[in-house]
Amino acid sequence: MDRFIPNRSAMDFDYAHYMLTDGRKIKENQTVCSPAREAYRKQLAETLNMNRTRILAFKNKPPAPVELFPSEHSTASAHPTKSAKPRRHIPQSSERTLDAPDLVDDFYLNLLDWGSSNVLAIALGNTVYLWDASDSSTSELVTVDDENGPVTSVGWAPDGRHIAIGLNNSEVQLWDSASNRQLRTLRGCHRSRVGSMAWNNHILTTGGMDGQIVNNDVRIRSHVVETYRGHQQEVCGLKWSASGQQLASGGNDNVVHIWDRSMASSNSPTQWLHRLEEHTSAVKALAWCPFQSNLLATGGGGGDRTIKFWNTHTGACLNSVDTGSQVCSLLWSKNERELLSSHGFTQNQLTLWKYPSMVKMAELTGHTSRALYMAQSPDGCTVASAAGDETLRFWNVFGVPEVAKTAPKVNREPFSQLNRIR
């Protein structure tokens, strides 16, 4: 007779035993269940055969450490314990909603960016608008010609003053938002539209529908200084690490590449450091962890729906979580160990996760079509999201800023006030 040994790794006997023998009662009529409790309750439901287990401990206990204080080593942890602080309230609905007519509903584009000077740039069709968060004022930066547009990507330079605009005709325009002047046009680096961009000091990295990634030194005439080849299809995600040493790129070929500056070559295309092929759908969502170097989060499109975590030093996949829907964008909190993802069908929600447990902390709904674009305020407290439902929403998801800004309840259609050249 074969003895059946069930897979115990999927069960949590601890929790089961605890719930069965200890004081805490499950509140059956609880209508609002915390995500953490829900996770444990699921494990409880999977439990079997608690009767067949006996728990033993050694009679003689190990000696207690002689030192009164733990060694230096353990206090080097990056996460100091804080005294219990009140859990912050995360509003489930957007704090503010603005109209964004003509916002292109294309998964592969990157039409929203929030600059360090606290100005949000958004591309609606052929026009780029700037929304100043400090006084909620709107201005038009540029409207491109029909044959060159629509605008396919926007990216603020680190100085928060210069801004790059990628176009459908494969060109990239560089503007000075302070003087509203165009500085130059980058041509010849791509053969089709530029849907993704990322800045690294004076280098503007552009990703094209042609699968190419180009490093452009915007200060010099011959701006193409490096090319990364590897993607077979459109490059829709592009992010430099905080140190500027590594670049993560995601493509419609379902591949994520990690490129390292140390492998740079000026006369031939640079080889990637890692090629990560675990996603089964386009990867646009990329986010480098602010509190752990070499940790990258990636999100897969409709056929994949997972968020994966990578050690970009070794290329190892550390974790993979099924979110249930297309992942359009990812943002790490600058204040807490939390990750925010934006999704498509069916809920079009923004989900806030606790890291590393990946327990859901909040789900923010409101968008009525996929939440394709997300950007974070420079103070790290607010997130802006935009969708094909032609709305731009602001969420106080990462915490309330120290100085409360009394935002005037302005008209809800700032962009329609301006004349649009059709």
Place this chain on the structure above:
Amino acid sequence: MASRTVAKDIITLRGSAAIVSEFFGYAANSILYNRGVYPEESFAKVKKYGLPMLLTQDEGVKSFITNLTAQLSENEIVGKEWLEAGKLQRVVMVIMSKATKEVLERWNFSIETDSDVVEKGVSREKSDREIMREIQAIMRQIASSITYLPCLDEPCVFDVLAYTDTDVPVPFTWIESDPKLIANPQMVKLHSFDTKIHKVDTLVSYKNDEWDEQ
């Protein structure tokens, strides 16, 4: 394209049990070192699994862990030892506050045993090197866990629990215990390794340092 043939080694039940109990010994030491339960100076470096591993030199701790791993892999008193008989379900290392005895961290090593091997005494094949690599990955994860585990900045003590089948007689050096659980823990699953006879999963749960979500 050249084909890669990986040399596989024969794994017996006894051999696998030895690998698992040895793994546990090193993992326990690594946890005690990395979590700062005992002072750094009381550990010495040895080479194992292709990594520098720390082993305690404190006689009391050393003998505790040795007795423990011996129990898992060779026990003349009971007869057939727990791992070989497939009776060991998991080994849990708990780290508690020395002052309050509150459980702060729980390192859970679940063990799944291939019943065919236990019943019929067959052996399996897997490359030693591959098992080594799997264990190496876990050891690396234990070492890097300090980046997200809360700081243990009070003196701590540790204990080890063994979850066994009920039909195993309790050896006289062991007593029945409560599971020493953490209320509302945060849990992180680490890598697992598989000798094809025993599969070991690692999970660390720790005290949530924020209020419970309602």
